[in-house]
Amino acid sequence: MRDFARFLLGRRARQRWIHLVLGGALAMPYFLVGSVILGPVTGSTDVFGSFPLQLASFGVGLPIAAVTSLFPLTRPLESAAARWLCGVDADRLAPGPARTRDEKHRTAAWFTLHLGLGGIIAGMSLALPPFAAVLIALPLVAGLRGTRLGLPEVLDHTWALALAPVVGVASLLALAGCAAGCGALLARWAPVLLGPSPEDRLAxxxxxxxxxxxxxxxxxxxxxxxxxxxxxxxxxxxxxxxxxxxxxxxxxxxxxxxxxxxxxxxxxxxxxxxxxxxxxxxxxxxxxxxxxxxxxxxxxxxxxxxxxxxxxxxxxxxxxxxxxxxxxxxxxxxxxxxxxxxxxxxxxxxxxxxxxxxxxxxxxxxxxxxxxxxxxxxxxxxxxxxxxxxxxxxxxxxxxxxxxxxxxxxxxxxxxxxx
The missing domain is CATH 3.30.565.10 (Histidine kinase-like ATPase, C-terminal domain)
Incomplete structure (x- = not known):
């Protein structure tokens, strides 16, 4: 139980969570560019009002991020972040810019993976905690009941009120689990995508x-x-x-x-x-x-x-x-x-x-x-x-x-x- 709690909320898990949130922050400009592209294409005047269009904007922005990852400083900066926040040993990461085509492809894959998972975890980190807090406080605060906050009417029932705190806590645990899992995945793939090439290892x-x-x-x-x-x-x-x-x-x-x-x-x-x-x-x-x-x-x-x-x-x-x-x-x-x-x-x-x-x-x-x-x-x-x-x-x-x-x-x- 203690090992599971450390995996979810330990120091390393929190640092990897921060690494994911930074990836989400880096993904925002690409998300906005994607929304600008999708607006005229779909004829929508409110891309942010539609969740499917938001996801589509995010999907359009990731290939653009992969292209911009060819900037020489991308790999050194991403390697430094992976070393300090993901806990990857420095000797397993390449310190310099990507030079060969294979290195550039691997850097683009890493940058896309970091921003993709980071955008998802950052969005969940913004949305789930307030929602979970409302569910946990719902049985105790009568003013939160009803449809004024957009909550479904079923939550007015007694059995639903009793289960709401459980659902809220489960939502927070799910968020911590997703963040820990995605952080562990990035830590595992960092040496593969940001690691030295065979030529670098030989040198x-x-x-x-x-x-x-x-x-x-x-x-x-x-x-x-x-x-x-x-x-x-x-x-x-x-x-x-x-x-x-x-x-x-x-x-x-x-x-x-x-x-x-x-x-x-x-x-x-x-x-x-x-x-x-x-x-x-x-x-x-x-x-x-x-x-x-x-x-x-x-x-x-x-x-x-x-x-x-x-x-x-x-x-x-x-x-x-x-x-x-x-x-x-x-x-x-x-x-x-x-x-x-x-x-x-x-x-x-x-x-x-x-x-x-x-x-x-x-x-x-x-x-x-x-x-x-x-x-x-x-x-x-x-x-x-x-x-x-x-x-x-x-x-x-x-x-x-x-x-x-x-x-x-x-x-x-x-x-x-x-x-």
Whole structure:
């Protein structure tokens, strides 16, 4: 019973009732135009005095309303009204004007439906409440009886007087039921007639996919850049602390490497975060590449005490910019994983070569024990695999060697692959 009462007179039902009354108000000019047309056609001088002619005027006005619904602002305004008053989710409605023929046809159908149902409910809302009030008060107010108000003579009978309040209340309930039903019908049809077209949905899906791709790329950049910097700085500071008294020259080199690492990382971080700041231009720090920054990466890693040997059998200057950038990040993350899991004194071997039209990157280090677990860790290899897959390459990682005492990361990137 409570749900039924909420359906008839709840907040949502009242808002939809207002939406219908607004449709009736919008229908009035078209109704007047229809009456002007029907007057000369039927030869009637009093169209408003005939209920059939009123209905015919209303019917003539609706096709005219359908034509005027082609005005560009019709769909945005109707979508806003359906969202606020009918309770339709915004993502199920198209915010912009109708552009294609199908969208215009659906907008015309919606506008006609809104004004048609709105005109009926608005007319009932004007006529039924006074009539119901008279019927409810009829047994109590003797002055309302008789034919002075145009009421039928049968209402003078005792049994009719007893039933009049019941009929009045039933009329009000019927009005509320019709308004609630028509409001629910409009709410159901709004996404169908005012919703986005398949082209709009495809464009929105593509925009979301592009946004997710950008976010994933930024997440990889932050993980690789900041993660490597923190690992390198931690190892450099730890190594410097241990030899602070015995090897001042090494300490100075480690502090210089820390300074260089943090400065470079802050620049990269600013470049990445600049993309996320709405209205801001991206940061000016250039993306690191294999050609320009590999030597610096290796020297900063060695400053922490790691023994890194690198063999480059390729010309980094000849690599495409995108491939050079992604290859640098892969080498950076490979070194980070080796330092995190094998220790700061680990011997790491890096090989970069061109074979069979592919750029092959291999990072190896000895396995010193089980890999430590880190809260939130485990994204490095996944990021490398994502980078390789986007370039059309492949990634393999795992133990190698006769005794399984090596950890090997091998990435193959096509020299000419998908951008």
């Amino acid at each position: 929105a899906a593509e925009a979301r996919a592009a946004d997710l791709a950008v976010r994933n790329r930024l997440a990889r950049e932050l993980h690789d850049s900041v993660g490597h910097a923190l690992s390198a700085v931690t190892l450099q500071a730890s190594a410097a602390r241990r030899v602070l008294d015995s090897d001042p020259e090494f300490v100075r080199e480690a502090l210089a490497a820390i300074e260089d690492t943090t400065r470079r990382t802050v620049g990269e971080l600013d470049a990445v975060l600049g993309v996320l700041r709405e209205g801001d231009a991206p940061g000016t720090a250039p993306a690191p590449t294999l050609a320009a920054h590999l030597d610096g990466l290796l020297s900063r890693t060695r400053a922490g005490g790691a023994r890194v040997s690198a063999t480059v059998d390729a010309d980094p200057e000849a690599l495409p910019p995108l491939l050079s950038r992604e290859a640098y990040r892969i080498v950076q993350e490979g070194l980070s994983n080796a330092l995190k899991h094998a220790g700061e004194r680990v011997a790491v071997t890096v090989r970069i070569a061109v074979a069979g039209g592919n750029l092959e990157i291999t990072v190896e280090n000895p396995v010193t024990g089980p890999a430590p677990s880190r809260p939130g860790g485990g994204h490095g290899l996944r990021g490398i695999a994502d980078r390789a897959r986007l370039l059309g390459g492949t990634t393999t990682a795992g133990t190698a060697g006769p005794a399984g005492d090596l950890w090997r990361l091998h990435v193959r990137l096509p020299m000419k692959g998908p951008a």
